[in-house]
Amino acid sequence: MRTFILLGAPGSGKGTQSDHLVKAFGFTHISTGDIIRDNIAQKNPPGILCQQYLEQGKLVPDDIIIKMVENHLQKVTGDLIWDGFPRTIAQAEKLDQLLHNLNSKVDHTLYFKIDETKLVARIMGRLTCSTCGRTYHKTAVPPKVAGVCDDDKTPLVQRKDDNKEKIKIRLAGYHTDTVPLIEYYLHQQVLTIIDADMEGSAVWDQIMAVLK
Numbered sequence: 001m002r003t004f005i006l007l008g009a010p011g012s013g014k015g016t017q018s019d020h021l022v023k024a025f026g027f028t029h030i031s032t033g034d035i036i037r038d039n040i041a042q043k044n045p046p047g048i049l050c051q052q053y054l055e056q057g058k059l060v061p062d063d064i065i066i067k068m069v070e071n072h073l074q075k076v077t078g079d080l081i082w083d084g085f086p087r088t089i090a091q092a093e094k095l096d097q098l099l100h101n102l103n104s105k106v107d108h109t110l111y112f113k114i115d116e117t118k119l120v121a122r123i124m125g126r127l128t129c130s131t132c133g134r135t136y137h138k139t140a141v142p143p144k145v146a147g148v149c150d151d152d153k154t155p156l157v158q159r160k161d162d163n164k165e166k167i168k169i170r171l172a173g174y175h176t177d178t179v180p181l182i183e184y185y186l187h188q189q190v191l192t193i194i195d196a197d198m199e200g201s202a203v204w205d206q207i208m209a210v211l212k
């Protein structure tokens with residue numbers, strides 16, 4: 001089991017590149033945002049606990065998200081791409097411990113570095129498939145047929161937390177809680193900076209150079 005983490009601000013392209021990695025290499029994609037949204041849709045106890053945080057644009061407390069990740073990890077196999085986890089130092093330490101118990105480790109962290117002044121526009125154009133979680137962008141990554149997912153033809157929706165007010169809160173949280181992870185993985189010597197301001201195909205080329 002190899003483990004790759006995609007680290008970066010909301011809207012930096014982690015979801016899109018994860019989709020490509022799954023298609024090209026069969027990676028197992030673990031998006032904690034998707035896991036939370038699934039639980040909310042099922043209206044189960046973890047979902048009910050998480051809903052208020054998600055709607056406010058705040059991070060779900062570490063103990064809740066770690067429990068969800070621990071459960072999820074028991075169900076998956078293969079090489080993993082983590083998208084949206086870890087988001088705090090406590091989560092990163094826990095992930096190291098969980099992987100250690102599986103005789104594994106973080107193989108690489110790809111830090112999607114982006115000009116944050118462009119993020120609001122990027123996120124506001126984002127469309128998501130509520131069935132498979134695939135993400136599109138109205139202009140940058142449009143679906144083949146407007147408004148429906150290429151893969152399963154589900155109508156695409158805009159996420160409730162993809163609005164200006166919530167994006168500001170999410171970005172502030174990103175700076176306080178998640179940016180320290182750059183130093184954490186630099187220290188472990190497993191971090192590569194990806195220039196995520198480039199076109200999608202150029203971002204992909206940079207990722208391929210790391211994975212080779």
Ligand code: AMP
Pocket residue numbers: 010032033034036053054055057058059060061065083084085086087088091161170
């Ligand atoms: P995302 O789809 O990655 O943008 O995540 C959507 C929302 O889910 C975030 O704004 C948080 O409320 C919550 N969330 C996702 N991943 C985490 C995490 N690792 N830790 C805490 N909250 C999370």
